Amino acid sequence: MADEVKLTAKSFEPLDRSKNLDSEKISAPNLTFMQDAWRRLKKNKSAVIAMVILILFFIMAILSFFPSVLPHQPNAINTQYANLPPKWPGVDINGVNGTLVQGGSRINAYAQAGAASNVHFWLGTDYLGRDLLSRILTGTRISLTVAVVATLVDLLFGVTYGMFSGWKGGRVDNFMQRLIEIIMSIPTLVIVVLLMLILKPGMWSIILTIAFSSWTTMARLTRAQTLELKEQEYILAARTLGESPIKIAFKHLLPNLSSIIIIQTMFTIPSAIFFEAFLSFVGIGIPNPTASLGTLLNDGQKNFQFLPYQMWYPAIVLSIIMIAFNVFADGLRDAFDPQTKE
């Protein structure tokens, strides 16, 4: 043989241990359940847009708490300026320049009402001269508050009921489910109307009413999932180790129920908004003079033929909120539940 290869200790060089520990390993960063859902949600463009819109509405609603932010007092009656159309400062386009068509000709409603040139109502005024923009902003806040609080109450009760029923099983479960079936076969509308009659009209009775009539769906979903979960090994392990049921519920059941609960919540909120608007529209919801989207629609509808803007603006706001919630809920469902995704 020709030359021998000599291997000395110097031929070997220790690799830097911090790099390339395992060149075979291919992995993405470890994601928690929520991070994973968030990653999928971000890919869904319409859901992200809906989420941004909702955040904007919530910010506006929170801002409307501070009276100084609002252009006018939402409940201040000023009959001199009743039924004025929208007027934007410095913009001269029909529809937003304070003119309206009356008897076939276009007249300047602001001049007619004797308003100074610096008086502006961005979205016009209603039949009592209340500023529509301020009323829509506070109305949105009230509608959102009613919907969100009602949904939270519904969630608290529905989830507790469902988990208890599913966990106990047997006769207790059977009885609790029959009870739900009975409640479910009474039309929601009827429950809502009866409760509204008994409780004094106002925000809290609407919240209670909506919560009371919508908890059954949440309870059923939670119960079905709990029945499945309680057969899992980790629950069995927790029980064997003597963990108390309350702790199991909070540490093991709730985290695994969270996706169902969140999705259902997002579907309950728009229906709560709808019920609030519906009740106020019919005249048994939020009492005057408080503004909510439903009462604004009700007021606007009376004048729709002559002053369509009084109904159009609250209707648009209500519809946008509803659409955004529905689209966002759809997106969340797809994000949390990749299996059902087409």
Added chain:
Amino acid sequence: MAKYLGKRIFYLLLTLFIVITITFFLMKLLPGTPLTNEQKLSPEQRELILKQYGLTKPVWQQYLIYVAGIFHGNFGTSFQFSDQAVSYLISSRIGPSLLLGLQAMIVGVIPGILFGALGAIKKNTWVDTGTTIVSILGISIPSFVLAVLLQYYVGLKLGWFPIADWGGFAYTVLPTLALAASPFADTARFIRTEMVDVLNSDYIELATAKGLSRMQVIFHHALRNSLIPVVTIIGPLAVNIMTGSMVIENIFSVPGIGEQFVKSILTNDYPTIMAVTIVYSVMLMVVLLITDIIYGVIDPRIRLTGKSN
């Protein structure tokens, strides 16, 4: 089957009994009598009128009389229209409501099925996007907003249909459309999801593989199989329509029970409120029972054990 049916009807009657009892006692809890605002009455006159309405007896007797009356179709006398039996008030008004409800169901569900199927067949194209947008709009826009818009733009501006009142078929068009929007959107969404599932299944692949035309596959295999679960949403749709009818009938001045319900709520006409509540509950329970039975009949995979879904 007979056993299941008997059980269901037993539950139906039990629920009905509970509804009657609850509404009765809730109404008793409410403050006020029909005479609250009549200060001019002398005590004797007051006594006389209360006696006429049967309000002088103890509550439990009133309750028994009320329940017994219901079995004879007697719901008492309206507080609002004196001398007017509530049962007459309702029976004369249920016709328009049922007509509107059925029309809305048909106008909503059938186009909804076609619309949803179209979206599923053309999945991930602009057609699908379009149908999705329309159904989201249909779900999100409240029926009463739609009703006012239809009334103004189609009824008043275009003058195609009467804007209110009740007469012939033309009068039903706008309220039906307003009521049908939400069932339409619900059905379209539901069918789309179902159909996308079905189109991915093995038997559709088999049908395509054996050389059936696309139309045959879609109509004979895909659509038929996605139609079965539609039965399950008929109940919720009926609830939707009932809720909607309350305010839609009001907007279009349709002489139906929804309009009557609102009127009696606003005037505290308790006997009428109770009667309409009971009628609504019966209608919903019957719809739920019928749909459950139909579901069991058309889909043999579902066993009627009462523990379905």
